[in-house]
Amino acid sequence: MLAVSTRTFVLVLVACALFAGAGRVRAGVSLGADSVLLPGVGMSGMQADINSAPDGQGLQLTLSANQADIPAMGWRKLGVTLDGALNRDEVGRWVFEGALRLKGAPGGALTNARLHMVADDSANTLELSITQDKASARIALPIDQTTHAQITLKDLPAGWLNGLLSTVWSGHTTTGRVDADLALDLLDDGMQAAGQFAFDGMGFDSPGGKLAGQKLSASGRLGLGSRAGSASIDLDASLRGGELLLGPLYASLPSHAVQLSLATRSQKGSLAIPRLRLTDPDALQLEGELAFNANGDLTQLQLDRFNARLPAAYDRYGKGWLRTLGIDGLLGAGEVSGQVGMNAGGLTAFALQTSGLDLAVAQGRLGVTGLHGALDWSATEDRPVTKLGWRALQVYQIPNGAAEANWRSRGGTLALEKPLVVPVLDGQLRVQSLSFKPAAASGERLQTSLALTQIDMGALCRALGWPEFKGTIGGAIPSMRYVDDRVEMGGGLSLNVFDGFVDITRMTVSQPFGNAPVLTGNIALRQLDLALLTSVFDFGSITGRLDGALDDLRLVAWKPAAFKSTFTANDGGRISQKAVNNLTAVGGGGIAGGLQGTVLKIFKTFGYKRIGLTCVLKGDVCSMGGLGNAKDGYTIVEGSGLPRLTVVGHQREVDWPTLVRRLQAATEGGGPVIR
Structure with missing residues (x-):
């Protein structure tokens, strides 16, 4: 084999023909080269076979290379085969017409293509036209500068590039x-x-x-x-x-x-x-x-x-x-x-301006209407005060009125400049303080202190789809933080409802605006007026004061998953016949004595000394209890005076869905449900 290396070797096809005598070649000439180096092109394992064309006009040329590399084009280790006719036209140009086959080209390019090539030495130009199926490529370049080319591609498969x-x-x-x-x-x-x-x-x-x-x-x-x-x-x-x-x-x-x-x-x-x-x-x-x-x-x-x-x-x-x-x-x-x-690491800065924007996320659980103003925040630089307000704000189904807040960014924290008052359900939500750290990828992102005054209980119940309670709500959340996609309430929230108090402590809500938020916490009831409470439901009338607790409460997608509950009325009062029947049904129990069944039909209300009911929910089972053990069960109502009435629960373990159905039946489906 002959080794060849030349910078002027611009076209292997033409060189082979010239070497063979340009048309005067004898049949059966074969040429070989271990390698050919052109500017930007390298070939090895080359073989050229040159024969006279069958009609005696021009040459029949077959050329192959075991490996061809064009590094600047990203083409490496290609197999190349050319097979066609090489001749001079009437003006002395070299013309090649034949088949071009590449092996190993990106995208399977030119596996079975037609090549038409014209080399015009007098014009110093080389033109190649390549077609395969619907794809075509036309390449024009000067013979003395093969490193420069004009390329026209038509309907080329993108993979070929x-x-x-x-x-x-x-x-x-x-x-x-x-x-x-x-x-x-x-x-x-x-x-x-x-x-x-x-x-x-x-x-x-x-x-x-x-x-x-x-x-x-x-x-x-x-x-x-x-x-x-x-x-x-x-x-x-x-x-x-x-x-x-x-x-x-x-x-x-x-x-x-x-x-x-x-x-x-x-x-x-x-x-x-x-x-x-x-x-x-x-x-x-x-x-x-x-x-x-x-x-x-x-x-x-x-x-x-x-x-x-x-x-x-x-x-x-x-x-x-x-x-x-x-x-x-x-x-x-x-x-x-x-x-x-x-x-x-996340956000480093933002500056936003709007003259009117409506937004809602989490399937409408959080939304704002008529947002207007600006926010300017930086993780590293202090920014000037901006104002941002809205016409209406909605959190779950609770509507909030118009408000406007002043904000300032300092040390990577965006915070209220002064307390913000938001109208809510004929009352007010007062945001004493609020700070937000947008760059916090984890850890504490938001902290706030809130107070509620004169929130209309009936309006709140209507917004949430609850039975309508009477009265107003007031309370405070001394500290609330948003940490790692979890809301944590520091201190406690104290609400004044039903002429008593509901205290919520250790409350957290994970993924609050997701499809399955998880709420945990403890709820304590203090001296709620049972007459006001039972008047909301069609449960039957009970008078007196109720104390209770829901400890270790866990709600998933706002549905109870676990808790330890205790409800007691220790100061006595009156209970209606209907309430007695419903308490009996809830506990799966009955009246303590046969005479009491007859008495129950005669009297509409009864005196009681104590009422007590407990439930520990774990999984789908509620372990029931009451004031204490009784024959074959536990006491729910301890009577007082005459006629003396005692209600006993007999089922210790109750399927939770069954208990819910009993409560719904007792109240005719009027219980609170967060949606």
Whole structure:
């Protein structure tokens, strides 16, 4: 075999023909070369067989290379086979027409292609036209400078470009077709290319899956470059349809044109996007920069300017990013603008302005109407005072009235400048203090102190779908914190209801706006007026004062999962016939003596000395008890005076759903249920 090395060896096909005598060759000439080195191209294991054409016009040429490498194009270790006719035309140009087959090319490119090549030495030009199925490529380059080429691509499978893209990006295309007009220059240590492009149905992916796209269609201008271990992409495009993922930014693009301009710089696996501009006229405009580490994790996001119109901006662009901030299922209408900064640890700054915005999250459990004003926060810098107000605020089904608050950012904490008064159900919620740490990835994020005054109990019950209680609610929460997606109440909440008090302590709510919030805490009842309480339900009348406790209470999705309850009325009073029957049914018990059954039919109310009922819920079983043991059970009502009445419960273990059904039947379905 003959070893060949030359910088002027521009075309193996032409060289073989010249070596063989350019048309005067004898049949059966074979040439071989261990290696051929052209500028930017290397081939090894070459073999060329040259014969006269069957018609005596020109040459029949078969050429193969065991391995071909074009590093700047990302093509390595390709098998190459050429088979066709080589001849001169009437003006003296070399023309090759035949088959081109590559083995191992990215995307399975050119496995069975047709090649038409014209070499014009007088014009110093070499033109190649390659076709396979619907795809075609036309390449024009000067013979004395084969490192520069003009390339025109038509309906090319996007996968065929993965070799070229691999020189500037660690990802790869998966689907789609491409048209392009590019100028390509091969450099000593890389390549650069620029020109117009259009693609349809494009899909791409990257290691880690954090940069991806599918079903994208676009047209515009593209620039690629790679050298000395670094690479760059510059893109100005008009996008139509498809999905795009850039780290935390996910876009579901509309069918109308969206303008995208970006510049990327990559080195050692990391990726920087120092220029990112997007314009979707009816949804979002933004300008900023992004950066990712070698694992594809976001290290920087800086939106210097954005303007979002809801709901389109959220539906098309906001879902993925807001989900990383713990916000999902946002409903909104209106417009908001500002700036946002993030790093690998989370938020670093934001400044938001709106003249009118309606928002709701967690299936409407938390919502605001007519939000207006501004917020300005930084994790490291103190910011000036801003005002933010609303026309209406809703927490679960509880409506809150209009209010406006002054906010200031200091030391990474956004806090109220002064107490805030919010109208609630004919009363007031007074926010004594409130501070929020947006950058806290874990630990304490929010702390507040609240007071309630003159909240209308009936209005609250109507809002929550409860039976309507009478009276007003007042109380205070000295300290409430939001820690690791959990609300913790420091101190206690004391409510004045039913002419007595309800004290709530050690209360926590995990995932308060999720689909299955978990509430824990202790509730103590002190001297509630039983006449007022029982008048709310169709349970029957009881007079006296009630004390009680719900310890170790645990609600999941607002339904009881565990508790230890005790209810006692120790100071005596009167109980109606209906209340006696219902207490008997709840305890699965009966009247203590046969005579009492007859008496119960005669008298409508009875005196009692004590009432007591306990229940320990664990799993789906409630362990029942009362004032003390009685024959075959436990005493629920201890009578007083004549006629003397005693109610005994006989079932110690009661299935919780069964007990709930009994209570619902006793009150005709009127019990409080958080929705």
